Amino acid sequence: MPKYMLIYRDPAEPQSPPPSPEEMQGFLQLWDGWFKQFPDQIVEMGDGLLPTGRVLQPSGVVADGPYVEAKEMIGGFSVVQAQSYEEAVEVARHCPITKIGGAIEIREFAVYV
Amino acid sequence: MSPASSLVEHFFRHEYGRLVALLTRDMGVRHLQLAEDVVQSALSRALVAWPRSGTPTDPSAWLYRTAKNLAIDTLRRERRRQLLPQDGSGLPDPVMTGLGDEDLPRFETEIGDESLRLLFLCCHPALAVDSQVALALKIVSGFGVQEIAQGLLVTTSNIEKRLSRAKEKLRQQPSAWIELNPAEVLERRDAVLSTIYLIFNGGYATTQGELPIRRDLCGEAIRLAKMVAQHPVCRVPAAEALVALLLLHTARFDGREAADGGVVLLAHQDRQRWDGDLLREAMDYAGRAARGTELSRYHLEAAIAWEHCRASTFETTDWRRISSYYRLLSHQHASPMIQLNAAVAISYAESVEAGRERLLQISDPERQRLRPWWDCCLAQIHERLGQPTLAQSHWRDALALAGSPVQRQFIQSQLDRLSS
Structure with missing residues (x-):
């Protein structure tokens, strides 16, 4: 079955005011619920990415951080398997990331290897 | 793997306060903001990690470790930036020494003490009363800025201002550590009790729709009051009386709330819906509060609340006694x-x-602060005097001053009743 990577694009501007502990515990529940809702589709829960990083240019120049001018920042990813893009999108639609204003990029694995 | 739903209610919120308290103990008050930031980050990490790897067996320890490591990283980075090749760099840094302690707090009492100390810090005499309330809700109770604003019926920018002012004041204090001597404990205890009382009132005043946050504020006030009342140094009859008072009010929550979310007046409340367990617990505290000779305002207010609770009907209320209180x-x-x-x-x-x-003897400036409640009371009194026209006119005054939909709805229903 085709696999898709869900790439979480969080808003680069942090939420203001930041989410409260109570809201965060609520999000935790939402993530749990999402994983439970799609046990057959979600094959790899993935991980989060720290907001800092390095960018290596082809010239060999190394700069700090992801592109600062970007409106969104990749904050994490998961991998799902689905019959079609429609099904993958359906799984993504229920992902809690959307509740905090994050976009999700859905990309099918090329399976070149 | 245990799911997030296995976490107890308000776990994150209570952890927030507990961790800020522990880290402030380790790093000193001047790092209060850093403590808050790293705790927030630790919770964010839990948000990614726990759904994927399962909730750790000891989630509290996981959060403390994560927050502490984040704090150490930040302090190291800052230190490298600020004082790189300095002589005397071998001197122990009290902040790092505090954090280097690998021991996790194991005793519930110890944790209680840290939170209590933080609560006393919030009631620092240099801070304005409204800042004390906001700061306590933020750092001891772990409420978000928006939740505090909703609970206290003010804007988020108002809360943000109160918080930044309070933190600035605390930064200016000479003592960097939360060390309280017994004299300071005594000096601030009244302020602590009154802050808790204000937190409760913030949640209790039904001037806006029954948001769950308002009940949370009340519950939190009770938790803090119990913390004070159960601590060997802070335990005074006034604190026990405060717990009794808050429990007596809370016991009547369900009876006070109409099915449509409106308010039910005391005279019409179904007294069967009052919470008997809470009433019994309140009496426990009241019994302990009665042991001394002290008669604080909390004693008197609890006594009044108790008179209402013990009357089986509105008609059998002992108003003489209430009036004397x-x-x-x-x-x-x-x-x-x-x-x-x-x-x-x-x-x-x-x-x-x-x-x-x-x-009518209440002076005009005070009357202004009481409106529309003053108008409502006067309207009811005219009704009882058999003067419906005057009553209507005061209900209409009240309606014009009503600040929230719940208030308006209540007053309108009184007007409808009179005109039918």
């Missing part, structure tokens, strides 16, 4: 709200006319 209370703490309540008590204990006289 109000008389004592107004000597101690003559707030406009107490004057208003005292007038109502007199209208039942003595005569409706005497109550009306007392209402």
Whole structure:
């Protein structure tokens, strides 16, 4: 079955005011619920990415951080398997990331290897 | 793997306060903001990690470790930036030494103490009272800025201002550590109790729709009051009386709430819906509070609340006794709200006319602060005097001043009742 990577694009501007502990515990529940809702589709829960990083240019120049001018920042990813893009999108639609204003990029694995 | 749903209610919120308390103990008050930031980050990490790897067996320890490591990283980075090749770099840094302690707090009591110390810090005499309340809700209770604003019916920018002012004041204090000597504990104890009382009132005042946050504020006030009342150094009858008072009010929550979210007046409440367990617990605390000779305002207010709770019907309420408590209370703490309540008590204990006289004696500036409640009370008194036209006119005044949909809905229903 085709696999898709869900790439979480969080808003680069942090939420203001930041989410409260109570809201965060609520999000935790939402993530749990999402994983439970799609046990057959979600094959790899993935991980989060720290907001800092390095960018290596082809010239060999190394700069700090992801592109600062970007409106969104990749904050994490998961991998799902689905019959079609429609099904993958359906799984993504229920992902809690959307509740905090994050976009999700859905990309099918090329399976070149 | 245990799911997030296995976490107890308000786990994150309580952890926030506990961790800020522990880290502030380790790093000193001047790093309060850093403590808050790393705790927030630790919770964010839990948000990614726990759904994927399962909730750790000891989630509290996981959060503490994560927050502490983040704090150490930040401090190291700062230190590298600020004082790189300095002589005397071998001197132990008290902040790092505090954090280097690998011991996790194991005793519930110890954790309680840290939170309590943080609560006393919030009631620092240099801080304005409204800042004390906001700061305690933020760092001891772990509420978000928006939740505090909703709970206290003010804007988020108002809360943000209060918080930044409070933190700035604390940064300017000479003592970097939360060390309280017994004299300071005594000096601040009243302020601590009154902050807790204000937190509860913030949640109790039904001037806006029954948001769950308002009940959370009340529950939190009870938790803090119990913390004070159970601590060997802070335990005084006034603290125990405060717990009793808050429990007595809370016991009547369900009876006070109409099915449509509106308010049910005391006279019409179904007393079967009052919470018997809470009433019994309140009496426990009241019994302990009665042991000394101290008669604080909390004692008197609890005594009044108890009189209401123990009456099996509204008609059998012992208004004489309530009225005498109000008389004592107004000597101690003559707030406009107490004057208003005292007038109502007199209208039942003595005569409706005497109550009306007392209402009219309330000075104009105080009256302004009490409106529209003052108008509502006067309207009810005219109704009881058999003067429906005057009553209607005061209900209409009240309606014009009503600040929230719940208030408006309540007053409108009274007007509808009179005109039908």
